[in-house]
Amino acid sequence: MDTGLKWQQKTLVNELTQGMELAKQLKIHLSPSSMSQTQEFLVHKIVASFEKALLIVKWSGPVENPQPVAPSSAPQSPLSVNGSPRTVSEDFDKGCKDHHQEHKDFSKKRKTLPTWTDQVRVCSETGLEGPHDDGYNWRKYGQKDILGAKYPRSYYRCTYRNLHDCWATKQVQRSDEDPSMFEITYRGKHTCTQGSHSVPAPASPEKQEIKQNHHNDNNHQQQHYIENPLNYSSMASTSYGCMKSETSLFPQPSAFNKDNYDNLLGCYSPTFISPATSDSNCFSLSPCQMSNFGGPPNLQHSESELTEIISAANSPILNLEFPLDQVDFDPSFPFNTPGFFS
DNA sequence: GCTATTTGACCTGT
């Protein structure tokens, strides 16, 4: 791509980021107690606008913006995902390792699996705990040092792979430049529904994070996830702020706590817990809510490859970026309604 | 004892 354009884009991103940061600082400096809800909301909206702009820039940015993987890697559309071939082959493979043909077939499918990849860049603030869960239960099955990457990549698969023939997997890669950021690549869509419902289950692979973060309020969110399984990619590509971070960053949670957000935005519950790698314990990932933002699933799906940068740490309201865009606040929304911000 | 994680080995694609 044109380096000049790249540079411009970078500059623009920098400027936007700076503006966003300044807005955040302003918010911080404004005494939360003295800030009216309206004022606070406005500040949030300013930040959200910056973040949206950032996203737009990045989206439009041709920079390694990957071609829709869905089409490329899965010509038959991601929606046609079916883990069955692999299920069969893998099980078979387990039992008959010497069946090279079968194994080969299976392996081929690893690459050509009708799956699609979503890359979500999430961020966790070093000090903050990521209370987030993408709504599914993941089980780590591998870790690998990646060439050129400072941090190893962790591989997760759906806990219910065998139980429910769910072949969704995800990879978690810590960012080299910003160790507080994680890039999560989703592969395949969940065919299980239990996963989300069972999040509270003690056996959840995220339990560690849950324990650490003492957060597990993402149940309803998970439901959205489930309700829109086909939008998994879009969900995965959705960026959210860490709700935990948000709430913890908000000095006045009473005014803008998670519930309020949920109410405000309809139904987003952006919290996510991503199974962390051994060295990455918390990051927020909020891949799921996108489908709830009102955008056509397919449209979002096509965007599934977009990599989004989420500065959860710095963007307490990141979850608004899309909501704002697609849902947007109703100007007439009674924010001042007593009790709304309880 | 069960389940999840770790980690070295193995397999596949490039």
Place this chain on the structure above:
DNA sequence: ACAGGTCAAATAGC
């Protein structure tokens, strides 16, 4: 040949 992805035995935690 190399790098990435997955498997599976060993290990750890509950």
